[in-house]
Amino acid sequence: MDRVAIARAALTExxxxxxxxxxxxxxxxxxxxxxxxxxxxxDQYGLLRIGWQATAPERVLRPVFFARIKDGxxxxxxxxxxxxxxxxxxxxxxxxxDIVLGFLHPDERRYSDFAVA
Numbered sequence: 001m002d003r004v005a006i007a008r009a010a011l012t013e014x015x016x017x018x019x020x021x022x023x024x025x026x027x028x029x030x031x032x033x034x035x036x037x038x039x040x041x042x043d044q045y046g047l048l049r050i051g052w053q054a055t056a057p058e059r060v061l062r063p064v065f066f067a068r069i070k071d072g073x074x075x076x077x078x079x080x081x082x083x084x085x086x087x088x089x090x091x092x093x094x095x096x097x098d099i100v101l102g103f104l105h106p107d108e109r110r111y112s113d114f115a116v117a
Contacts (some may be wrong), residue, residue: 003098004043006072010092011045011067012038018047018081022064030054034064043069046078073115075102086114 001009015036022034032051037044053060059065065079074094079085086099099114109116 003095004069004072005097006092007058007069008040008087010089010094011069011074012040014085014088014093015045015047016063021068022049037066040116046098073098073100073117077102079103091109 003054015038019034019036028043029051031054035047035048035050037046039045039088044066045068049062049063049064050064050101051060052058060112063078064079065081065085066077067079068075074089076085076099082089084095086101089099090096097115098111100113100117101112106117
């Protein structure tokens, strides 16, 4: 299996696993849904919380994480997971040099343990 296929499989599994965790963590919070994004055709993967809080008329539109595969690397554009999405990808077999922390400014990426671009 090539590196992009490994990344696609890893991201798909992580989205599904994290969706289950979100559903359990919020205890089925009424009015707020967990929405998965699994789009291998466009190489986009993510998890969102969308809806209305029951306790106050406040809109919820919150990314849990969003990643995409671009130029053969996984670009993590947003991440509010614990453990971090990058660590989950490494555990799933994606090499660190194939992961870009896109949410970091390009000048700051060189200080991470991951690819700069």
